[in-house]
């Protein structure tokens with residue numbers, strides 16, 4: 136351990152690390168964060184992933200609502216499909232729909248057919 140480097144204990148992982156492992160709070164100040172860089176980046180990554188997931192959930196929820204009212208068209212399905220691919224390239228809109236409303240209903244949406252739930256209601 137280098138004696139000249141001041142260590143600080145990270146408030147998250149509780150490991151002592153040199154001050155250079157802590158971001159400056161403002162670019163022109165010596166005041167540093169009390170959470171180390173790796174913990175900071177990990178929480179930022181988690182926050183971004185959470186935001187992304189919320190956005191995806193919102194797209195799926197809104198589409199289902201619109202479709203059940205008979206107001207979603209084939210173009211809307213593909214619009215949602217591409218929006219979701221943009222947010223997370225691994226997610227397929229059809230799979231997300233299937234998870235929410237089941238295979239039969241999801242396929243009806245995919246084919247641009249109205250929801251059975253509306254017809255029988």
Ligand SMILES: [Zn+2]
Nearest residue numbers: 145148171174
């Ligand atoms: Zn840490």
